[in-house]
Amino acid sequence: MATSGDLGGKGMRGLRGGKQRYSILSLARNAFSHHENWERAWRSPEPKSEYDVVIVGAGGHGLATAYYLASQHGVRNIAVIDKGWLGGGNTGRNTTIIRSNYLWDESAAIYEHSMKLWEGLSQELNFNTMFSQRGVLTLAHSEHEMREMTRRVEAIRLNGIDSEVMNPEQIKRLVPIIDTDPNLRYPVMGGFIQRRGGTARHDAVAWGYARAADELGVDIIQNCAVTGFLIENGVVKGVETEKGTIKAGKVACVVAGHAGVVAEMAGFRLPITSRPLQALVSEPIKPILDVVIMSNAVHMYISQSDKGEMVLGAGADSYNAYTQRGSLNVPEGMLAAAVELFPVLSRMSMLRSWGGIVDTCPDASPVISKTPVQNLYFNCGWGTGGFKATPGSGHVFADLVARDEPNKIAAPFALDRFTGGYLIDEHGAAGVAH
């Protein structure tokens, strides 16, 4: 597989400049003043009239792009603008699962690149992202699925990524609350685990990147929707926003579910369908589950947060929508599957459910690409599984924006694959059917 290259050789370890470092000592010091004197983690500046790079979308991917542009490529005159608050879209709505166990080499390269960045991210950003490599176990419920899984495990291992097949006895030992009765409608026939997979605190990822990018001089401008693009002779010159025109040398869009809407403003189309994807959390309970469990066949994934809530992911609704809510039968079906696999959950109350609008691509792989408009770049199409890719996506997208040329990890994900036919079909490895 393509290697990850130098992983942040030029990256910063902790913060460079004037910001207070977060540490056990700063925590103790601030306790004496009742935690009332913590400095703000980032500024809230008014937009300047011109930037070298404007990034549209202050989610995890957009903020990571800004951070790596500033830290790896020395671009300092950057604005990240968002119509809402930072991390308020899918970054704050996903189920925080991180893994790199994809089938194809192209996917392995980008998701493993991301995994390696995750492994050093809290230190690099001086922000606790609560990255926990607790393992991600994917279940198989039929002989066919077991064979497909064995094949995928071999493909993953050939790319140098950890994965191992497990039998029902091993699964029962690892997850005592799971029902491995062979007479279930969808019995647990086995599974495979990526032990380096796990979870992270989603908000912390956005906040950590925002704080570190702000430290490097990036302006994060919230509550400022983009309403159009300035395009002259096929070259982007800036963006129109609610706070006026902002000129830009380059514009990079990372807007997930609204990618199609924003692309239309720039006059081209994307092969993307926007649909609601729902998730739920339960009331907090004592620790009962210390791995992430996914089942594609019965369509359920579950983990337990550090607060004790069970975090459950449902499927994507079939129909297009921008409503950030979906149909009730989707979580209902998922909960039925969860209760069959984990009877202990049957009387638990769900506290909250919500939806995010995911940008699904025909091949379940992302788009990281130049566009028909010069100096305008898009990073989208992550669909139902973008969170895990946040650092890697930002890292390679920053490289594309800085050099106007995709590196070898990003190149397969260009828009022209839909014309050339070189699709990267990851429907089998995507956690959510779409």
Add this chain to the structure above:
Amino acid sequence: MLLIDCPWCGPRDDAEFHYGGEAHILRPRDAAALSDEEFAEYLFMQQNPKGPHLERWSHAHGCRRWFNMLRNTATNEILEIYPMGEKPRSEAGKAAYEANWRRGSAAEANALSGESS
């Protein structure tokens, strides 16, 4: 949650229905005559508007019949339901039909070529 008014069975929960995606896509008659770009557009570039969207639904767990529907994807408001093979009659439906990039595309022109006039 959608309450869909099936033309044959009346209002039913959307769990009974199957979503069939964008409506009014015509398959090219002579696909080999299209360039790769034109065929990729036909195949992959679905309408994805934030607003009125013309789409197909089937009452899969009911009468199993198909119909067309106009729905606002920003609000989930159902604006019009009309039979397969017909075009929308409401103003919003006509506007959505005309705004669709497929009108005037090479793939649609190809699909319509040779049709008896």
